[in-house]
Amino acid sequence: MIASVVLREAVPAIDRIFDYIVPDEMLSLIQVGQYIHVPFGRSNRSVVALVVNLSEQSVFGDDLKSIIDIMDPIPVLAPDQVTLLEAVRTRYACTYGDVIRLMVPAYVSDKKNPTRNTAVLIDEQKAIEVLNEGDLSSLPQIRVLELLLECKRSPVSEIMSALSVSVSPIHSLRDRGLIEIIRDKSVLTQLVDDSPKEENNESEKDSIDGEEAAHVPAEEQAEAIAQILGIDVDQIDCDVNLKDIWDESNELREANDKYSEFLLYGVTGSGKTEVYLQCAAEILRRGGSVLFLVPEIALTPQMIRWVSARFQEVPAVIHSRLTPKQRFEQWDSIRKGKTRIVIGARSAVFAPMKDLQLIIVDEEHDTSYKSETHPRYHARDVARMRAKLLCAKLVLGSATPAVETYYSAQMGFTKLLRLKDRVNQAHLPKVTIVDMRQELKRGNRSVISEALMAAMREELSHGRQVMLFLNKRGYSSFILCRSCGESIMCPHCSVSMTVHSPKGRRPVLICHYCMRTMKIPELCPQCQSPMQAKMGLGTQQLEEAVAKAFPGEKVLRMDQDTTAVKDAHATLLEAFRKHEASILIGTQMIAKGHDFPDVTVVGIISADMLIRASDFKAGERAFQLITQSSGRAGRGEAAGRVYIQTYQPDDDLIVCAASQNYDAFFKNEIEFRRRMHYPPFLAMGTMVISSENEEQGFSQAKEVKAFVERLVEAHQDNISVDVFGPGPAPIYRVRDRYRFFLNIKAKNKSTLARIFRALSENYSDTGLNIAMDIDPIW
Structure with a gap:
């Protein structure tokens, strides 16, 4: 037997399939999706490989090497994931190794190592002094030191994972004598009991039914549930348990068990989550598994709470803030079939689930589903690939759908399901657009308008809560000299440095691109x-301003600075949910998906910051953030009020967002994109070429453009594209590298993928630094 494999650490030069002979003693053990050791290269060094196919013959002839051993009898990838591996590699012009690292935790191969590097704080008082004086030169160093002040010692790998930093700031702190790195024993704990359990499907079904009986869907919800599950809408009686209807429709259900995609478009507070849970209950009752995707790590605790309250089965959780060991434990539980419910952010789309029948992408419009690092995949697109491979159901939910998704629904490619009203007869909040020009004329120099201030006082006096949204972290945007007009720029990037004022410390300047302080x-x-x-x-x-205006109220702030450490999201949100604070201030982290029944006032502090970005999707993002932020108010019994502060009160986008009029927004936006040939009418891609030498970078960018034009000319019957540029990137210099943009429009994403693959292969060994992105987010 022949095993076709790809290397886990594949680089472009060896990014292909290799064949190996399966020894006789392994014939009964070898499976597709397993990790194995194979001899590789002239030295026959042992490397880790993934089995992607088994066959009787090899296209490479008979002179083949044999497999060394099987690392784990349980496959690390499910069969559909092996197929997905190739699909993702092709779409995003990356290597097999790049995709394997997305799908399989590194801890899988590291867990047998008996020791590990651990960072230990040496002198607590000295660390506090260094932080207070602002003596550290990078934000990652500050984050690492803050974490070690809390826990005193931590494995290096877990620090890197929890803070999303490289090993460099840890070594820098060691070199300064603030910490030491030692070797200690690594102990792997088990998340769940490995011993076999007796199956009791009947009791499991009873527990699901018992929980479900307490939740009766409204009419619009029931219709959406029926459409998703393939049940005749006319059969649904909204006043009875859905179990009665589901048990009568086995034949119809089987006829609809194929890939289907739905857009669940409902206003904020319309009960989309209830639709998710009802559909999940039926899928679990059928014996299938369910994947819940949320855009932000901050939203996972809320979804876990809802799912755990509905089902007795403990869900697995996957996101980037887990430590390597935690990530492995969750992943291992999923691949062994110990849980059929998975909740997670973007990376959870690759979870090795068995019998996956339903994928739910909540807040599908959110840009957080797009990876910012190579490979730059979009979780919504990968979810669609996976649902098609499995003939599963894909539900995309949003109150502000992505323009491309809504257009797909308009064209009939996606089934549109609408929830027009809030549940429990709740009303949308009353929205007031505050003209900040008039505030200035009245002498109000505060960042909070008089109307918003009055509403906050009134609601807080009744024991209710307030959320204030400002999509700019830090203290001030920049330092400006009033004499010469110059601002303080980052010496390594072409951006001004932002003022940060940590409590109890001196204010410092931080570059949000290279993290220099x-x-x-x-x-x-x-x-x-x-x-x-x-x-x-x-x-x-x-x-600071809110705390001064409301000295008797507890204020919480939620942004990237306050959520840098592990579990910070859940801690802050739970404190607000328990009324330990009455005011929550935050960036876009607080704008989406959260359900706080006692929030009756929402203030959008500076709407103008959202609508004047430089790319064609700026208007869409602004509409979504304003609408989503507004939707946090009035979700309980008390009516909600929203105040949108702006210097452009007549702007069409702000007017549409204030009324939550998505249809009007979409009508204007789709016509603009049609005229400009933007997605969804054409696919858009970006190539960023960077170099430490400005002239060399520009020359390389022109060379790349010429290569693409030659490629198109050689395949003009099959490829039709337009290439624009090169020109300077919006942020021209980052980390002392000059950056040049090439934008490309093509008929579809597959065409872009073919071009990017050709670029990757042509320049893989040249030293050219090029980043390629399909559907870029600038």
Whole structure:
């Protein structure tokens, strides 16, 4: 027997399938999807490989090497994932190794290592002094030191995972004598009991039915559930248990067990989650498994709570803030079939689930589903690939669907299901657009308008809660010299540095691109003037202003700075849910999906910051964030109020968002994109070429454009594209590298993938630094 394999650490030069002979003693053990060891190269060094196919003959002839051993008898990838591996590699022009690392935790091969590197804090007092004085030169170093002040010691791999940092800041702290790195024993704990359990499907079904009986869907919800599950809508009586209807429709159910895609489009608070849970209950009753995707890690605790309250089965959780060991434990539980419910952010789309029948992508419009690092996949697109491979059902839910998704529904490719009203007869919040120009004329220099301030006082006096949304972290946007007009720029990037003011410490300047930090100089670096001012507004400054205006109220802030450590999202949200604080301030983390019944006032502090970005999707993102933020108000018994503060009160986008009029927004947006030949009418891609030498970078960008044009000319019968550029990227210099953009439009994403694959193969050994992205988010 022949095993066709790909290497786990495949780089472009060896990114292909290799064949190996399966020894006789392994014939009964070998399976597709297993990790094995194979001899590779002239030295026959042992490397890890993944089995992607088994056959009787090899296309490479008879002179083949034999497999060394099987690492784990249980496959690390399910059969559909092996097929998905090739699909993702093809779509995103990456290697097999890139995709394997997305699908299989690194801990799988590391878990047998008896020791590990552990970072230990040496001198707590010295660490506090260094932080207070702002003496560290990078934000990752600050984050690592803050974490070690809390826990005193932690495995290096877990610090890297929890803070999303490389090993470099850890080594820098060691070199400064603030921490030491030692070797200690690594102990793998088991998440669940490995001993076999007796199956009791009847009792399991009874528990699901018993929980489900308490939840009766509204009419619109029942119709959506019926459409998703393939049940005749006329059979549903909204006043009876859905179990009665499902048990009568086995024949119809079997006829509809094929891939189907639905857009569940409902206003904020319309009960989309209830539809998810009802559909999940039936899929579990059929013996299948369910995947819940949420856009933000911050939303996983809420979804876990809802799912755990409905079903007795404990869900598995997958997201990037888990430590390597935690991630392995969750992943291992899933692949062994110990849980049929998985909840997670973007990376959970690759979970090795058995009999996956339903994939739910909540807030499907959210840009957080798009990976910012190579390979730059979109979880919604991967979910669609996987659902098609499995003939599963895909449900995309949103109150503000992505323009491409809604257009697909309009064209009939996606089944549109609408929830037009809020549940429990709740009403959408009353929205007031506040003209901040008039506030200035009245002498109000505060960041909070008089109307919003009055509403906050009134609702807080009744024991209710307030959320304030500002999509800018930090204290101030930048430092401006009032004498020469210069701002303090990052020495390594072409952006101004942002002022951050940690509690109890001196304010510092931070570059949000290279993470460099520096002390705020007393004099302007350009003209030596002391006339420097903090300009712009960030969440830290807003928190300070609110705390001053409401000294008796507890204020929480939720942004990237306050959620850098493990479990910070859940801790902050749970504190707000328990009324330990009455005011929550945050960036887009708080704008979507959260359900706080006692929030009756929402303030959108600076809507203008959202609508004036430089790419064609800026208007869509602004509409979504304003609408989603507004939707957090009035979800309980009390009516909600929303205040949108803007200097452009007549802007069509703000007017549409204030009324939650998605149809009007979509009509304008789709016509604009039709005229400009933007998605969904054509596919869009970006190539970013970067170099430490400015002239060399521009020359390389022109060379790449010429290569694409030659490729198109050679295949003009099959490829039709337009290439624009090269030009400087919006952020021209990052980490001392000059960046040049090439934008490309093509008929579809497959065409872009073919071009990007050709580019990757042509320039893999040239040293050219090029990043390619389909459906980029600028």
